[in-house]
Amino acid sequence: MSTIPDAQPARPWRPEDGPRPEAWTSPSTDRPALQVMSAGKRRHAPVRARQNWPDGTVRYQVEVDLLGDARVRNLTYEWPQPGLRVAHRSTSEPTRGVDETRQGDMPRRGPTPA
Template identity: 60%
Template sequence: MSSTEPVPEPEPSRPWRPDDGPAPEVWAWPAGDRPALGVWSAGRWRYAPVLAKQEWPDGTIRYQVEVDLLGDTTITVRLYQWPQPGLRMAHGSRSAKPTRAFERDQAGSMPRRER
């Protein structure tokens, strides 16, 4: 994409459903040390702290972010598949790596939060 082409707004992803197959691995960072994305919305790059990273079994990566899409201070949670032209890295985390946010129970059913 050249610098003269408009940046398309990123397409949100739908959440995982059981009929998608195996659940994605979900990772999170400490609240005070989250990475952030830039999300192109309403003609501007919007700062979007990452709540979680999802690694789907098909190899795709999705990020769940908090973002003010219109610049009116209304925060919305969105899930975006990475990469897309309307997403960019704002900054990383100082944490060596995120921690697994969920683990599967012994039967492999609904994930539960680790303690």
């Protein structure tokens, strides 16, 4: 059993926090990843987005299986904290905002008619 504490998720942004955080994403084929300490083990957690908050804090939205039972959750963690460490970095430059074409998702709307 590890003496490193489990990583603690951060609460989501709220309007009373001020301006929304700036989000950065990487291509879905080359996402960075963290190791999240959960239930005494380090869990691999691909990063969905990095959030730069106006107060200077950084948070990472990740996909993580907290118990090793194949139930993946989307959680956000404030960086740094003892229960987090870098698993690997992306070799691609991140994009500001959510770029659906780079994430492999379907665009929310079709092209604007000419």
